[in-house]
Amino acid sequence: MSTCAECRSFFLREDEPGQGDCVRRVVDPRQAFYQSKPVREDNDASGCESFQKK
Amino acid sequence: MVAEPAQDQSVQELEDKQEWWWVAEKKRSKRLDYLRKSVWKKGALGGNYAPGIKLDLECATLFTDMWKFWKYDPIMMRRAKAIAHVLDNKTIFITDHSQLVGYFGSLPNTIMWRVDGASMVNEEAYNEPGIMPEPENESLQKVAELNDYWAGQTAVDKVARILDPEDAVKFLSGAIGWGAPSSAYGYSGKDYEYLFAGRRGFEDIIEEINAAVENAEDKTVGVPGPEILDIYDRLQNWDAMILVLEAGIRHARRYARLARTMAENMETDEKRREELLKIAETCERVPARAPRNLQESLQYDHFIQIFARTEAHEGAWPARPDYYHGPYYDKDVNVDKTLTKEEALDLVGEFMIRAYEVGGFAPRWAREGLQGITGTWVWTLGGVNKDGSDACNDLTVAFLQAARLVRVSNPTFGFRWHPKVKDEVLRECFECIRHGLGYPSMRNDPLLIQNAMHWHGHPLEEARTWVHQACMSPCPTTKHGVQPMRMASATANCAKMVEYALHNGYDHVVGMQMGPETGDAAKFHDFEELFQAWVKQMEWLTSLLVRTVNLGRYKDPEFFGRPFLSGMSERSVESGLDVVSPVGDRGNCWVTAFTWVENIDSLAAVKKLVFDDKKYTMEQLLSALKANWDGYEEMRLDFVNNAPKWGNDDDYVDDIMLRCLRETARHSRVMKCPSGNSWPILPENVSGNIHYASIVGALPNGRRCGDALYDGGISPGPGLDKKGPSAVLKSCGKIDHVSDGRAFLLNQRLSPTQLAGEKGYQLWKAYIRTWADLGLDHVQFNMVSDETLRAAQKDPEKYSEVIVRVAGYSAHFVDISRKTQDNIIQRTVQGI
Numbered sequence: 074m075s076t077c078a079e080c081r082s083f084f085l086r087e088d089e090p091g092q093g094d095c096v097r098r099v100v101d102p103r104q105a106f107y108q109s110k111p112v113r114e115d116n117d118a119s120g121c122e123s124f125q126k127k
Numbered sequence: 128m129v130a131e132p133a134q135d136q137s138v139q140e141l142e143d144k145q146e147w148w149w150v151a152e153k154k155r156s157k158r159l160d161y162l163r164k165s166v167w168k169k170g171a172l173g174g175n176y177a178p179g180i181k182l183d184l185e186c187a188t189l190f191t192d193m194w195k196f197w198k199y200d201p202i203m204m205r206r207a208k209a210i211a212h213v214l215d216n217k218t219i220f221i222t223d224h225s226q227l228v229g230y231f232g233s234l235p236n237t238i239m240w241r242v243d244g245a246s247m248v249n250e251e252a253y254n255e256p257g258i259m260p261e262p263e264n265e266s267l268q269k270v271a272e273l274n275d276y277w278a279g280q281t282a283v284d285k286v287a288r289i290l291d292p293e294d295a296v297k298f299l300s301g302a303i304g305w306g307a308p309s310s311a312y313g314y315s316g317k318d319y320e321y322l323f324a325g326r327r328g329f330e331d332i333i334e335e336i337n338a339a340v341e342n343a344e345d346k347t348v349g350v351p352g353p354e355i356l357d358i359y360d361r362l363q364n365w366d367a368m369i370l371v372l373e374a375g376i377r378h379a380r381r382y383a384r385l386a387r388t389m390a391e392n393m394e395t396d397e398k399r400r401e402e403l404l405k406i407a408e409t410c411e412r413v414p415a416r417a418p419r420n421l422q423e424s425l426q427y428d429h430f431i432q433i434f435a436r437t438e439a440h441e442g443a444w445p446a447r448p449d450y451y452h453g454p455y456y457d458k459d460v461n462v463d464k465t466l467t468k469e470e471a472l473d474l475v476g477e478f479m480i481r482a483y484e485v486g487g488f489a490p491r492w493a494r495e496g497l498q499g500i501t502g503t504w505v506w507t508l509g510g511v512n513k514d515g516s517d518a519c520n521d522l523t524v525a526f527l528q529a530a531r532l533v534r535v536s537n538p539t540f541g542f543r544w545h546p547k548v549k550d551e552v553l554r555e556c557f558e559c560i561r562h563g564l565g566y567p568s569m570r571n572d573p574l575l576i577q578n579a580m581h582w583h584g585h586p587l588e589e590a591r592t593w594v595h596q597a598c599m600s601p602c603p604t605t606k607h608g609v610q611p612m613r614m615a616s617a618t619a620n621c622a623k624m625v626e627y628a629l630h631n632g633y634d635h636v637v638g639m640q641m642g643p644e645t646g647d648a649a650k651f652h653d654f655e656e657l658f659q660a661w662v663k664q665m666e667w668l669t670s671l672l673v674r675t676v677n678l679g680r681y682k683d684p685e686f687f688g689r690p691f692l693s694g695m696s697e698r699s700v701e702s703g704l705d706v707v708s709p710v711g712d713r714g715n716c717w718v719t720a721f722t723w724v725e726n727i728d729s730l731a732a733v734k735k736l737v738f739d740d741k742k743y744t745m746e747q748l749l750s751a752l753k754a755n756w757d758g759y760e761e762m763r764l765d766f767v768n769n770a771p772k773w774g775n776d777d778d779y780v781d782d783i784m785l786r787c788l789r790e791t792a793r794h795s796r797v798m799k800c801p802s803g804n805s806w807p808i809l810p811e812n813v814s815g816n817i818h819y820a821s822i823v824g825a826l827p828n829g830r831r832c833g834d835a836l837y838d839g840g841i842s843p844g845p846g847l848d849k850k851g852p853s854a855v856l857k858s859c860g861k862i863d864h865v866s867d868g869r870a871f872l873l874n875q876r877l878s879p880t881q882l883a884g885e886k887g888y889q890l891w892k893a894y895i896r897t898w899a900d901l902g903l904d905h906v907q908f909n910m911v912s913d914e915t916l917r918a919a920q921k922d923p924e925k926y927s928e929v930i931v932r933v934a935g936y937s938a939h940f941v942d943i944s945r946k947t948q949d950n951i952i953q954r955t956v957q958g959i
């Protein structure tokens with residue numbers, strides 16, 4: 074099973090063990106932005122369509 | 128999409144053609160151009176959301192999950208934990224080129240959904256076409272689940288259950304007023320004096336709360352007695368405030384982390400990397416600690432607004448940005464020279480854009496009443512300092528200049544005019560108006576300060592801090608003066624007063640007895656009998672709305688709870704009470720009077736044609752009204768053309784205006800708010816004149832049910848002010864703008880051709896002087912030609928950036944309904 078920790082979009086938080094942010098580039102019809110959402114490093118990434126191996 | 132300007136035209140050519148929207152595109156920086164065009168417009172077009180706008184399910188779900196989990200907590204604590212969960216877990220984003228961050232939804236195209244506000248609104252959300260995120264079926268299922276959970280336990284459900292049943296039915300009929308009696312949907316003032324003038328960050332506030340808690344806890348272990356009993360509740364409230372303030376600090380640090388991650392891992396452009404690191408530094412500083420520079424100050428303010436809107440659907444945005452951020456502009460631009468004027472203008476323009484993109488899901492009646500915008504974000508500029516000296520500064524000018532570059536319809540500005548305003552600042556106001564923005568509205572500062580003291584007893588220094596609480600009403604920003612919660616439901620559809628006076632209190636449109644039985648008007652022998660019936664209907668209608676709001680306000684700490692807003696208030700930090708509690712609030716209420724002038728013109732028409740000239744009988748008039756004037760066209764035109772109309776300096780009808788206002792002012796002093804203060808009226812309309820078009824029956828001013836109502840406040844009916852602008856001003860000047868009511872909206876249309884160039888400015892300046900000398904408190908201008916507006920109706924894409932003043936707000940012309948567009952074109956263009 075792959076986990077978020079193995080994904081290119083995962084950034085571990087320095088001060089919170091096991092906790093990280095999933096940071097991804099999004100381009101919608103009006104603007105481009107980076108979005109961030111909290112994820113745990115051991116999250117099951119097998120169902121994630123955006124998973125990209127580091 | 129925004130159409131592209133003709134590339135081959137110079138700024139000068141575009142200016143000569145007065146195509147100001149293309150001028151703005153050519154003049155603004157690349158950053159502002161990108162950010163302005165990147166906004167997802169949340170204001171409903173006519174009444175419908177634009178394609179691509181989606182309901183924010185993420186925040187509603189996060190909030191509900193935590194709300195369910197902490198079901199045994201008191202309401203303030205429960206809400207604080209739910210809000211903290213949203214702030215800690217929702218998706219955040221940083222748009223390319225931006226320097227300021229923070230949105231209350233999870234993605235740029237989402238509208239926030241106040242899921243705990245009102246079941247009726249939740250049902251509308253479920254049924255609104257086009258706003259469900261993909262996959263639609265899953266989203267519908269989620270919304271249905273949330274609606275099931277919240278049914279019967281939203282804030283408004285709780286108030287509705289305890290209202291007098293007859294009041295509830297009449298209020299909910301939608302005929303006499305609008306809004307919801309809960310702070311879930313209110314206009315919340317902010318205690319800016321505490322936050323900005325007091326230079327406090329959240330950590331400073333937490334420290335003050337901890338000191339208050341320590342003091343209170345000492346009492347709970349001391350001598351037993353009744354005086355310590357309510358301390359236990361206050362301790363819970365203080366804990367809730369701390370919890371949500373800490374969540375706010377963490378939320379900002381999520382942005383700091385994102386900006387750093389972008390700078391260190393993704394960004395290749397050196398200049399942008401520096402900007403991202405500056406964003407990170409800013410969000411590490413604020414809101415935790417007080418700002419040190421303009422970017423931090425604007426960012427701090429924006430975070431406060433976002434957090435307050437995460438807690439409640441705030442329908443207004445009371446603010447005075449030049450006054451509170453001005454010292455930082457001065458320090459950065461003039462003293463330290465760490466920012467150029469152009470860089471500062473970029474920040475100020477973006478600050479406006481960040482507010483423009485904010486929008487929550489609103490029920491259809493609100494969307495129709497506020498076409499093209501998502502709330503009345505009327506920011507206050509200018510005015511005086513607490514010592515009475517001129518408060519205008521370089522940032523006042525920067526805001527007025529930035530407005531012409533970004534051309535957003537929300538926020539708009541209300542400018543506090545006073546005799547000491549410098550010519551250079553007044554010119555900037557005029558330039559905005561000349562560029563067709565419809566703002567700033569001009570407010571008579573000395574008079575409104577007097578008004579605030581007269582009606583609500585604000586001391587002079589406190590009154591001088593006033594900001595627009597919503598579109599129009601002045602409210603101070605101090606510990607005892609700030610109004611934490613104005614509920615829009617004290618908004619009266621006043622045309623019903625004369626309608627009910629004529630129909631014995633019966634509403635033929637909704638088909639029920641609404642007002643008191645004031646007698647069969649067919650049997651009235653003289654005007655006095657009709658007028659007294661009108662007085663009784665006015666008293667009944669305003670009292671019903673005020674009762675509803677008073678109850679909503681009184682019960683709000685129990686039914687809703689505002690831990691974040693409480694943490695922003697010196698009064699709450701000190702007392703541990705929910706900020707919505709009336710204790711210690713001086714009280715600053717008003718009844719918004721929609722569709723007011725219809726009363727005056729209708730009463731004058733009956734007086735003249737029925738009782739004085741005896742040209743028609745009351746029976747004939749009532750038959751014509753019941754038939755909606757159908758089959759009575761000749762008679763209707765007589766009532767339109769041959770009865771005196773307000774706004775022509777005609778004492779016959781102007782005296783009726785004064786009698787109506789003074790009767791209402793008398794009753795305003797009888798009705799009391801929970802703090803024991805008065806409820807003056809404030810005639811204005813937003814676009815309620817269109818919303819109520821099919822709800823108000825035929826009237827003796829010649830209006831048929833279905834016709835647009837007048838555009839509001841004390842503005843004369845469109846096209847009925849035939850004697851020119853001086854006559855309009857003279858009619859309005861007969862009103863005592865201090866003691867007859869809280870404020871009085873006046874729309875005027877001016878000719879862009881006449882007001883071109885220096886001569887135009889001097890003409891306008893002289894007009895403003897006359898306006899002030901006559902003692903009017905408000906005036907706002909549309910200065911876009913009929914030709915342009917008609918061209919925009921034919922080719923909306925080409926004219927998508929044309930802005931008009933609708934009522935107490937501005938909107939992009941293409942975003943309002945055809946009926947509202949026509950109503951604006953019909954307004955008389957005054958030559959001054």
Ligand code: SF4
Pocket residue numbers: 076077078080081082083094095096112116118121122123124125
């Ligand atoms: S949620 Fe998906 S995209 Fe994000 S870090 Fe995990 S696997 Fe990667």
